[in-house]
Amino acid sequence: MMILGYPAALLGSQLLVGLINGAFYALLSLGLAIIFGLLNVINFAHGALFMLGAFVAWGLLNVAGLGYFWALLLAPLIVGLLGAVLERFVISRTYKLDHLYGLLLTFGIALVIEGVFRNLFGTSGLPYPVPPALQGGTNLGFMFLPIYRGWVVLIAVVACLVTWIVVEKTPLGALLRAATEDASLVSAFGVKVPRLLTLTFAAGVALSAFAGVLAAPIYSVNPNMGSSFIIVVFAVVVIGGMGSIMGSVITGFSLGVIESFAKLVYPPGSSMVIFLVMIAVLLARPAGLFGKNA
């Protein structure tokens, strides 16, 4: 079967690759957007913490003998806790300064974490097996679907949905949205806002560690795996705008797919296409597709 001059199987597999990358863009930009919304910190360490999530999964398997599903649960908790400590003792010191200091500080943190892991593990990457329960594939008729990849797309959508529900539909989320608008008024209602900031940073970072575990069996566990993602993720955030969670998710998945189809149509342009979209969006809607105009 041919569609637009391409075999359906090829289009299908490109769509899948796009959705996989999109899933990571969505999960990472979601955390970035939540953190930026409340803390006003552009968290450059996000990619490094994503990488850390993958390494924690690797460590749990090879040191503690705990498999993939344990890692999916424990790595976000461990990295989230580290994030809470980072926010409480280091990042919180920049809140009274210009935003640029938060950006530079988290960039420095990213360089330190990545440097340490490069030193310890080199850059060739460590293998992480697909868990036995998710091995193999299934034939959809027009294409072959590796089960693990389908699982990643599915679970990423679920994680995005859960995050959306927590932020938009729960009292805790209402507190978060209110503090994003006017933190000092929220504190005047008796809420310990610094604790809310710590919790938010930890949650955003936990989400990126969760993505890191999902990524471990697909890409090798590598100290550089975060930095290759994070630049594109920043472009995704710029395109989607900081305003809405759904915006980050939709933008993340769509850009993954656009990038992947660009690879099919004009391979040399595929690494460029997201940034071209970014330029176009910045010209037409500086606040981003889903952002609220400041």
Next chain:
Amino acid sequence: MLEISGLTARYDESKVLHGVTFTVKEGEVVTLLGRNGAGKTTTMKSIMGLLATRAGSIRFKGQELIAATPDRIARAGIAICPEHRGIFAGLSVHENLMLPPVIAPGGLDLDTIHDLFPNLKERAHGPGTKLSGGEQQMLAIARILRTGAKLLLLDEPTEGLAPVIVQQIGRTIREIKQRGFTVLLVEQNFRFAASIADRHYVMEHGVVIDEIPAAQVAASTDKLRHYLGV
């Protein structure tokens, strides 16, 4: 209940409060009157701990709060309905109402609040800022009645509202007083303030310059005209 003495505060380099002193007794409605820029709103923010530069003494139920953070002051039992109402645009009416955590027993329950402000029930699921100005003001007052705070700081609740809504807010404040709340009110609208308050303090250039009990308002009309420039 609230004793303020020698309160000073500054924004950046300019000092706005130069030693404010006054008291509010339990169960009273007390207003701070004064022209624009006299320091009324700054006094409210300082009581709530929202200005880090404040100094002097703020005692609430005998407890010194001058160095306390806003969340601690709130949990001591003071709640603010800020200037411009502070309704959150990203939250529904119901979420705005339920946002302030309950800090002590004795607040009004949701049914009582809905009886007092029926509009808030009808429009519970719409965005908070899509309410009319009067409804937003009701919401801003209603949400601090829930929390169990006993001293309410109302900063210009009648600002920009139609006379019929102003009357409604007046009734609400009287109702609040009857239920045992204490109210410190900032007002530009002197006739409104005179209709509900037990005592008035007049502020000018960052200090309290006069105190007028309700019984003497009629006799002090000329003096008040002079103070307020009306």
